[in-house]
Amino acid sequence: MLLLTCPYCGASVEETELTPGGEAHLKRYGPGSTDQDFEAYLFLRPNKKGVHFERWRHAYGCGKWFLAARDTATLEVFGTYSAQTTKPPAEIIETIQAKHPDWSPE
Amino acid sequence: MTTRLAQGGLRIDRQKQIEFTFNGKRMTGFEGDTLASALLANGQKIVGRSFKYHRPRGVVTSGAEEPNALVNLGEKGRFEPNQRATTTEIFDGLSATSQNHWPSLDWDIGEVNALAARFLPAGFYYKTFIHPRPFWKHVFEPFIRQSAGLGKAPHPEDRDEDRYEHFYAHVDLVVAGAGVAGLQAALVAARAGLQVLVCEQAPRIGGRLPVDGAEIDGLSASDWIAKAADELSGYPNVELRPRTQVSGVYDHGYVLAYERLADHAPDADTPRHRLWRIRARHVIAATGALERPLSFPGNDKPGVMLASAVRDYVVDYGVSVGDRTVVVTNNDDAYRTAIAIKSAGLDVPCIVDARATAAGLLVEEARALGITVKTGTAIAGVKGLRGVVAVQLCAQAGEGSVTEEIVCDAVAMSGGWSPVVHLWSHCGGKLTWDADQAFFRPDHARPPTDHNGAGFVTCLGAADGALQLQDTVANADSVARAVVAELGGSAADAGSPLSVAARPEAPLEPIWVMPQGAGVKKRSKMWLDFQNDVKVSDVQLAAREGFESVEHTKRYTTLGMATDQGKLSNINGLAILAQSLNENIPRVGTTTFRPPYTPISMGAIAGEARGEIFQPLRRTPIHAWHDDQAAYWEPVGHWRRPYCYPRDGESHSGAVTREINATRSSLGLLDASTLGKIIVKGPDAGRFMDMLYTNMMSSLKPGRCRYGLMCSENGFLIDDGVVARLDDDTFLVHTTTGGADRIHGWMEDWLQCEWWDWEVFTVNVTEQWAQIAVVGPNARALLDKLGSDTDLSAEALPFMAWTDAKIGGFYARVFRISFSGELSFEVAVPASQGRAFWDALHAEGAEFNATAYGTEALHVMRAEKGFIMIGDETDGTVIPQDLGLHWAISKKKEDYLGKRAQSRSHMTDPDRWQLVGLETLDGSVLPDGSYALAEGENANGQGNTQGRVTSTYYSPTLDRGIAMGLVLHGPDRMGEVLTFNTTKKIVKGEKPKTVKAKIVSPVFYDPEGEKQNV
Amino acid sequence: MRRYSAFAIAREAARHHLGWERAWRSPEPKASYDVIIVGAGGHGLATAYYLGKNHGIKNVAVIEKGWLGGGNTGRNTTIIRSNYLQDPSAAIYEKARSLYETLSQDLNYNVMFSPRGVMMLAQTQHEIRGYQRTAHANALQGVETEFISPRKVKELCPIIELKGPRYPVLGALWQPRGGTARHDAVAWGYARACSDMGMDIIQQTEVTGVRRDGGKVVGVETTKGYIGCSKLGVVVAGHSGVMAERAGFRLPIESVALQALVSEPIKPCMDVVVMANTVHGYMSQSDKGEMVIGGGADGYNNYTQRGSFQHVEETVRALIETFPMISRLKMLRWWGGIVDMTGDRSPIISKTPVENMFINCGWGTGGFKAIPGSGWAMAELMAKGESPLAAEFSMGRFREGRFIDESVAAGVAH
Amino acid sequence: MSDIAVSALAGAAFTGIVSVSEAGLRGMVTLKADLEAAAVKKAVKKLCGTDVPAVRRVAAGPEVQVAWMAPDELLILCDHAKADAMVADLAAALAGHHHLAVNVSDARAMFELSGDAGAVRDVLAKITPADMRPDVLVPGEMRRTRIAQIPAALWFETEGKAFVICFRSVAQYAFDLLSTSAKPGGEVGYF
C-alpha cells in the first residue's frame, strides 16, 4: 500500500486517498499527427521495470494531479512534483542517479 | 493418559472453573486454559483427523503453529470451522466438535485412505482418474472433494452475529512480539521517546521466558516481565496490545495487526475482531522461534508432541501429556522438558539424544535427576494405533534395527528451532542459512525496503537467531539500540543492558531423518506435514520426478500448504529435498512467505462495511418520498433511482405504462437531481468547452442551452448532456448521473496536466441542486399556477432557453429542455428546499393528475423520441458518427478531444454499423441485445451478423414494440426487413428462433417536435 | 514416456514408488533451435506443445527464468469460461474451453478440468441487458450459455444471498460447461508432453536480449549464454514490456499486480463458480476445499507480485455481502501476480516489428482459461504465418482503432 | 425561503463513545482563485475578517471561517442564509479578477463529534487513514481525506470537538458510519 506526499498539501497520504493516472509526461498528439505518433501517445508504454514516472491525483484531498518518480521493481519513491512540467525536474533526476548511477532519462 | 496435575500451571486460575463441551461431551477446565490444554486435561488425546489419510491426530504444539488440533467452534451465527485449539482460550459454554471424519472421531470411514496410503502418494491424482472422461466430474472429483476439506461449512442461511472494525494507527515503531526480546526492545525505544506499538498475539506477555525461566537483572522471569510491563504502561508514548497478532508487513511501512477482542469472551458487547491498519516507520519482529519436529517413523501419532509444548502444558497449564514421556532430541533445550516433567513428579524413561555425545549443564541436571540419557540413539518406530504405547530405539547412525523397546505413553521431540522470520520476509527480506545452528535467519544485508529505499524491518532475539537466553537478551538490547538511533531516538536514554544468569548450551546437531539410514518403508512413515499428510518419502518422490524447485515440490506434495502454512514442516521438508537433490539447503531455498502469519477472519477484513453501511448509498433530497411511495429501485452507481412506482397490485410494466400515459397526456414529475452539474468559468472557458465537446460551445449565447457530446481521447462517446451558458465566461455543464464525478475529474485532468496555462476554474455543484423535470402538456400550467416572477411563455422562454425565476416562492433555475419530447421544464432549486418544492408541485399538480415517473418511463419516452442513451446506444465502442449525430460534430473546429482518434482507418470505415429505428413486423418487442443475422459464417465458424439491438421497449404511446439498433449501412436501408435472433441458448441441432423487424427512423414520436416546442 | 494410469500407480506402489521417471527432463541448452519460446507459463508451453503436435516442429526450446508454471499460470483463480461478447474473444476462448474438455486425455495427465458451471450475477438492469446481449451473441458463436432466473441461481448455489439487501440478484449469465482446472497441472502436463516430444525446457535461465540481423531475429542472449533460433515466440505475460524493450519496440501494455486469496479449506459447499461484477468479487471452491477468491488489480505499474490491501478488503467485503456465510471463514493466504494489461484489455497474438519474432501477451486478468486455444493459435501463427483465431488480436489494431472491448457488456475479463 | 430549507438529516444525533450530531445547515462557499493575488487576499480579509489561511489551516474570523482546500481553493463557512450574499460580495470584490465563487452549502452535510479528547480521535481513527495523532492533526488544521468509503474533511476546533464535512447525498451513510464507529463496546483507548 503506497504512501506518497502530495506536493500541494504537503501531506503524506496513502494510496487509497489517491487515484492513479498512468504514465507521466506524455506529449499529446492531435489532429494532423501521424498514426504512429498518435498510437504511441495513446497506447505504447515503456512499462519499465525500474524507474517510472507516473501521474497521481490527490482525489480525496486537494483534488490536484501530481507526478511521482517511483521504482516499479522496489516501489521506492524518488520524489513527487508538480504536474505542470513536461519533464522530470533536475533534483528528481539527481535523486534517482544518486541511487542508480547508470540510469539516465530518455 | 493425559491429565491435569494436582498443582502447577502459571496461566490457569484453579479457582475459576469453566464448563465446555467437545463432541457433545461435557468437560471442565480453568480460566486461562486454551481449548487444547483443557482437552488434554480431560484426557482427550485424539482431537481430529488428518487431511488426506484421515489419520487420528492429537495436539502437537502449544501455539500458533499447531497443525492438528483444529475444531469446529460454536453454533449457528457463531459457528466457525478450523479454529486452532492451541490458541483458543476457553470460556463458559464453549462448544467444539472435531473435524474431518465420518461417522465419528474414533471410527472414521475415511481411515481406509490410510490403509490405501501406499496407493495414494504425493500427486497420485495427476496420474489417474483420467479415463473415462466424464468420470472426473461426476465420480472421482465429488469423492475427492468429500474426503478433502477440513471443517464443516457454515450453514448458508446462518448470519454472523458479531461485528468487526478497523483502526488506523501511525507510529514510529511496531514491535511484534512481547517476549523478553520484544519487551526489552520496547523499553529501549520507549525510554528514547519513540511512539511504540507493541503487539503480542498471546493473551499473556513474556513469550517463552516464564516457562523456560531464568534470572534477569537479579529478578525471576515472572518478576522481570511484570516490572517491564509496569514500566511500559507508564509511558504515554507506548501502547501494548495483547491478543493482537501482527499478521502482515507490506510495502511502504504498512502493517496489518489482528486484535481478537471477543473470541475469549463472546458475550461481551464489543467488536469480535479489530483489524489494525498501521503505518510504521519501522517494524521490529521479536517473534521468537518455533521448534521443529524430528522425522522418525510414526512421529505423527497422538501423544507425540514438540518438547517445548510438553513443557508448556506442564508448567503453564499444570497438564501432564503422559505418565511416561520419552524425550527425543538433537539439542540441549529439550532437556528442559525432561527436567520439567520430572520436577512435576512424572516419569521420563529416557532421553533419546541423536548426538554422539551430550554434555553441558542442562544434561548434567537431567542426569542428576536420575534420567537416563541415550546418546547416538534414535527412534525406529512408535507403537500404538490411536496413541503411543511404546517406542522402539535404534542407533541414529544405522538403518533402524531395533535395539530396545521402551514403554511410554508420550514422546516429546525436538529437532531444533527455526527463527520466526515471516514478518521479515513478507515484503521481500532475504534469508541466510546458519549452518551451525541449522536454520534460516535474516540476512541483515538484504532487508525489505520502504518508500525511501531503506530497510524497515528488523528481527531481534530468537527471531534473529539468538536462541539462548543470554544471547537473546544481548541481541535484543544492542539491535534495539541501533534501530532507535536510526529513528532519531537517543540511545543514551535507553537504559543499561540486562544481565542474565542462564546456562550455556552445547550446539545442536542437524538431524533430518531418524535414523539416518532409514529405508523407504520407514521414510514413508515419517511425517513432515502432519495436517496435509506429507511424508519424507513424498518429498523424495517429488525430487525423483523432477519437481526440483522447492516451489514445485510444495505444489506437488502440498507440503506447507495447510492451515499452519508449514510452520513445523517447511524447514524439515526442504532439508529432505536438498538431500535428495544433493544440493545444499540454501541453494534449495524456502518457499515464499505470504501474509497472514496465521489465518484471519473475513469479517475482520471487511470491517464495519456490512448491512446498511456495506457501501455508501447516495440519496437525493427527495429520496425519502420515493421510499414512502414504495418505489422499485434501480441502482445507478452509488445512487438509487426509482425505476417505477408500482401501486398496490400493479406490475412494474403496468406502472411504467401508467406513468408514461399520465405524462404524455397531462403531467409527469421526475426527480432528476442525480444529473451531474458542473460549473466551468474563466476567460478561457469557451475555448475549453470547445475542446471537451464535439460541437461548438463557445458560440452559445448566455441564456441559451445546447445539447453536446463528449468523447474520450480514443474517440468513443463517453457522455452527453445539455450545456447552459450562465454568462460570458461561465458555463453550466449537465452530465449523466454516472458521469458527474468522472467528467469533473476528466476536466480537471486536462486543465491541470495539459492546458495548465488556460484560465479556467471548475466546480462540481451536482448536489447543491435538487432538479425536477416538470413534463407534459400541463407543465407550464402547473408552474404558472405556482406563480412565477418570470415569464415562462414560449416566447419569453423558448425551447432550449433557461432563466432564473422565483416559482411559488422558491428560488429556481428553469431550463426549457426535454428528454421526453413533451413540453418540459427542468427546474433546479437548492437541495435544502428540494423536498419542499417537490411536495408543492404535487400539491398544486393534483388537479393535473401530476404523476411521478421513474427511470424506465424516462427511458421509454426518450426512445419513443429517438434520443440516444449513454450506456445503451453507447457501450464504449461507439463514436458519435455511428449514431447519426454528425450535426453535433463541429466541422469548423480543428481540434476537440477524440477528433484525431476518429480519423483512424477503422473509425472512418463506411462499414461501421449505424443507428436506426427498428419495428418488428408483428408489433412484438425485440429482445434486449439481440443480433441481426447475416448470411454464412466467419473464419471461426461463428454465425455472421449485420447489426444489433441497442435498446428496445414496449411503447405505450404507440402500443407496440419499438427499438433502436446499430445496423450495417442502416440509414441507407430504410424499410428493409432484418432477421433477429431471439434464442439466448443454443440447443444442439436446433436452429435459433428469430423475429423479423423493419428498419425505420429512430424517431417514433412527434418527429417535428410540435409537442416540446409549444 | 511411461503412461500414467491406475495400473502404473499400483505397479509403482509395489516398489514404494521408487520407479517413477522424471515428468520432464532438465537439459542443458543446445547451440540453436528451430523455435525458441520465451516463458514456460501455460501459454508458452501450450504454444510449444501445439507446434509439435499440430505442425511437427519439435526442435524447440522453452526458456524459463524461474520455475516452469511459476508465473501467473501458477497463481491464478483458475476460472474457465468462454461466454465472451465479441466474436474474436468467444472464438479463441471457446476453442480453449473445448480443448480443456479433453486435455487430461490428450496429455495423459489429469489437469482436473471440472466443468461445474460458471455464473455471472446480474445485479442491475444494465447488467441484465448486457448479459442478455452476450447470451444472444453466444448463441450465434456456438457458445453454450444461458440467462437464468434468481430461483435457478439459488438452486445452483445455495450459499448466495439473493435479496441483497443492497444489490438483489436479478438473474445470471450461466455457462454450464465452464468451470475450473488444476492450474499447476496444466503447466506440468504440457511440460511433460513437450519434454516427451524431445523439446528442451530450460528453467532458471533468463532471456536477457534478442539478437537481430537486419531486422530479423537470429537468437537470444540468456543467462546461460547465446542460443540461436530461426523463430522466436515471446510469451512472458507481465514481463512482455521488458522483453519488448530488449527487442527494441514498445507494446500497448502496462504491468500491474492482481491479487488473490484463499480461505482455510472446508467441506464442499459451493459447486459452481460465481462472479459478482457489480460488487467486484468472484469465488469458487477448490477440490481441496479452500474458497478461492480473486481480488482487483492495482492501478499502478508494479513488478513485485505484491498488491495493495484495499483491493482484498473491497473483494472480501463484496463477497460477504454476496455469500454471508464466509464471514467467519478465515483468509489462509494472500498473494499477487503481475498481469499484462493492454489498451483494450484484450490479448495480443501477433507478429512484431522484428521479423520472425512473435508475441503472445496481454491476457491480463483472464488468460488461464485461454491457454490451450492461445497455444493452438500462436503455434499456427508461428508455423504458417497466419491463424484465423489470432487474426483479430494483432498489434496493428491499436493503430487502426480496431479494438476488442469486452468490458462493454458489463463483463469482466476473468 | 430558507425557513423551509432543511439539512440532510435534520439534526440527527447519536451518543455512544462520543456524541455525533448533524450540525444542521451551514453556509459554505467555494472560492477558486489565485490565493497569492493581492485582490484575493484583500477580498477575503474584507468579507471574512481573516487572512487567507496557510496550507491546510482553518482561519477563523468573527462570524466566518475560511478553510484552505487546495492551492487555488478556499472553503468559506458562514451563516447559511448569508451564503448567496457572500457569493455576490466576492463577485463584486473580485470583479475583473479571474475567480469562481459558488454557493455549495446545500451540497454538503456537516457533523460534530464531541466527547473525551482521546475518544473523539479513536472514533475517527477507525474510519480514516489520515494521521489522527494530536501532534499531527492539531486543532485548527483541516485534513481532507476519506472516512471509510467517502471523501470527507475533518478538523478539530479544540481537543474533544471535531467536525466532519461530507457530501449531502451520503449524509446518512456518514452518520451511520460515525455512529457505528462510536458504538459502545468499541472503545479503543488508544488516543
Ligand SMILES: Cc1cc2nc3c(=O)[nH]c(=O)nc-3n(C[C@H](O)[C@H](O)[C@H](O)COP(=O)(O)OP(=O)(O)OC[C@H]3O[C@@H](n4cnc5c(N)ncnc54)[C@H](O)[C@@H]3O)c2cc1C
Ligand atoms: C491473481 C490472478 C488471478 C487470475 N485469475 C484468472 C482466472 O480466474 N481465470 C483466467 O482465465 N485467468 C486468470 N488470471 C490470468 C492468468 O493467470 C494469466 O493470464 C495466464 O496465466 C498467463 O499465462 P502466461 O503463460 O501467459 O504467463 P505466465 O504464467 O506468467 O508465464 C510467463 C512466464 O514467463 C517467464 N518469463 C518472464 N520473463 C522472462 C525472461 N526474460 N526469460 C525467461 N522467462 C521469462 C516468467 O517467469 C513466467 O513463468 C489470473 C491472474 C492472476 C495474477
Ligand SMILES: NC(=O)c1ccc[n+]([C@@H]2O[C@H](COP(=O)([O-])OP(=O)(O)OC[C@H]3O[C@@H](n4cnc5c(N)ncnc54)[C@H](O)[C@@H]3O)[C@@H](O)[C@H]2O)c1
Ligand atoms: N535455548 C534454546 O534453544 C531456545 C530456543 C528457542 C527459544 N528459546 C527461548 O525463547 C526466548 C526467546 O525470546 P524471544 O523474545 O526472542 O522469543 P519468545 O518466543 O520468547 O517471544 C516471542 C513472542 O512473540 C509473539 N509473537 C510471535 N509472532 C507474533 C506475531 N506475528 N504478532 C504478535 N506476536 C507474535 C509470541 O507469542 C511470543 O510471545 C528466550 O527465552 C529463549 O531462551 C531458547
Ligand SMILES: Cc1cc2nc3c(=O)[nH]c(=O)nc-3n(C[C@H](O)[C@H](O)[C@H](O)COP(=O)(O)O)c2cc1C
Ligand atoms: C487455485 C489456488 C489454490 C490455492 N490453494 C492454496 C492452499 O490451499 N494453501 C496454500 O498455502 N496456498 C494456496 N494457494 C496459494 C499458493 O500457495 C501460492 O501463494 C500462489 O501460488 C502464489 O505463489 P507464491 O505465493 O509462491 O508467490 C493457492 C493458489 C491457487 C492459485
Ligand SMILES: [Zn+2]
Ligand atoms: Zn493534495
